[in-house]
Amino acid sequence: MNASLLNVVQNIPPDNKTIYYYIKFTGGNLDELITSTDESVKQKQADFIVAGDYTTFIQINNGQMSSAMALLKNRVKMTGNKMKALTITKPIDNYNNCVKGVPTDY
């Protein structure tokens, strides 16, 4: 799988900051991971941009909701090639399952 994804995590408490969370897969391997409060990461021109609230991303990262379900529930907005997005829903879900195992204090 070759694909890059930029998550735009909005409304992070306490002062409603935005964090950009960029991941790039090359040949199925995680090639690049960037977290930043600087929107210059947008210049990476990810294949897909997924934007949503902090609370929604907590649910996604905890494995309580898949990113595709968040899309269906209108909790996140996605831009990019929708048909290609179909091909990566499962790998992204697997990635999120790995992330779930990382102890995190939200």
Place this chain on the structure above:
Amino acid sequence: MKLSDVLDTTKREPHCGLCKIDFLGTNVCSAGKKHGFVAYWPEGRMELARALAEKEVEPTAALRDIVNSCNMCGICDRQCYFVTQRRPTHAQQALQDYLKTLPPTALKPTPEDDIVKGLRAIVGESWATNDPVIIASYQRSIIKQKSKGKYYIVMPKTTDEIVAIVNLANTHKIPYLPRGNGTFFGVALQTLLAEPATIEQGIIIDMWRMKELEVDPESITATIGPGVTSFELQKAAHVHNLRANVAEAESCVIANAQNLGIVTTWSNTYGWGTDNFIDAEFIDSTGTIQHLSDKEIPNPYAAEQGLLSLSLIPSVIVTKLTLKLHEILPDEEAIFIPFNNLPDALDLAHELARRNIGVSLAVLSRKYLTEFISPTHEIAEDFNYIAEKYLKLNYIVDVICDAASKKIIEELTPFSFGSEMIKSLILGSSKLASMKDSNLLKMIAEEEDPLKAVFGGPMRKHFEKGLANSPKELVKVFDEDLRDFFEKLYSKPELTDSIWLHNYRILPCRMERKHMWMYRGGYMPGDKKTIMKVVEALEKPAQQYDIDGAFGFLSYLERGKLAHLEYDYYYDHTDPDARKRVNKAIVESWRRQFAIKGVTPLEFICSKGLHRKEHIIYPLLPGLSEEELGHFEELIETLFGGEDTW
């Protein structure tokens, strides 16, 4: 009476919400009218009785208030029996008896938290709650059954109150979801759509109190709030000899407009989607009030298409809608043309649509005809059997038109029937059912063309005479204590008036008398070949998974360029195996529909009713390739898990 004694009734309660409107002239439940929350309406009492019986909720002090608010006047029995053959007073009786078994100390008030305090500060003490008993009554009609989430119910009265509620939800980082009358949820929540159509926790904004309704006869428009139902709008419009293009009586007009764009048999002339309205006021996710007429808003019509456009939760809350109304013609008449096969029925209906004939025009199935007009499901089944086996009556082209159009239709068709025959069928349906396997029907079936013999030949008089009936005879099929009421009811002209029944649409919920159903279908090009492919795409999964599937109705749109089709899967939603099978059939029907060029399944129109139809439907989608369909199946698995988990 124990809660378990009425469990079979309460489990099958379909949440149609008709008990909230005065569709039979009985008035409505006084407790519901006073308190508003679903728990106080017959619909909610039944759900609550079920939830208590199945130990899904612990009783609280609110239970006493709910139970004691009912004076057992019996209005709900008349309403509910007419539509679904159920008697909510039995559930109420069981609740009363259950309450007597509880020690007074068992019923404690639910402590307030900061969120409910905030909500009450916005809407007033009586109109917001976090009480689990009241919340339980919203299960299966906006909250998923057995959901463990923490919920609040709030009933605002004004747009400003909703803005404050959205801001409160954003402050506490919890989701919210508006609820009209719950009719869409009542159907969807029994299926795998329950998860994407609901929120897992948060604030339910029940719009029932927002009943603003103003008809402007000069501009032939109406401006309404989100609590106004189709029945209420139609009634207000009729005072001015006007008609609204609205869905089933119980559905909230704004929810229907926002959700699916209001597609009805009247759409042949009045249009659909954005044809229906002029302006909308809505609140976005930041709590900002906007109007479609504002010059500065981003393009409100831009919409996604295709597989990833499925979004069952609206992105905005519509708080006001200005709709177009339509003048009622003085010479409107109903005319019905019976067919034994679908392609022939489509040919005629398409021809009429192309010529713009028929204010209301649809192809209706045998199933709808027999179920809608029969007083009980058992009679409907017999009528259905007779229509199929003896009369060969499988489809009807159903038209309301002016006198000139009626003449054209009569010239185009060898035989037809009008309102008088429908009246005879309604009042004579039990008599007809009793004629099952009679010599008269056997004689009819032996005719070369039974339809012609019955509706266009010498046997018509015998048939009508055989049906000749009266309200007094008809009501013998009802429970004895309800017969006087139903005799008076069926003596009212409107109950047998085809045009009134098309206007007010109080009968479709009769589909839910025996089983729950799930609508299938969607939008497609109006050519016969495509429509027949779609029918097959919906029929096959039903057969494959042993679901009772049936064509419902088809409306042509845009003078026959497009069509909207409803096909229904009937199943027992209380049977886990049937639910699994219907879910598999739903997924399979999507897969098959997406493979046909130009077809958009109904769910993929959801939440897009305010978008221009051109943005949703055009360019017509090419049928998906095998590879794309493979990705689609992966997406389904990501969303809903494997088939075994549905």
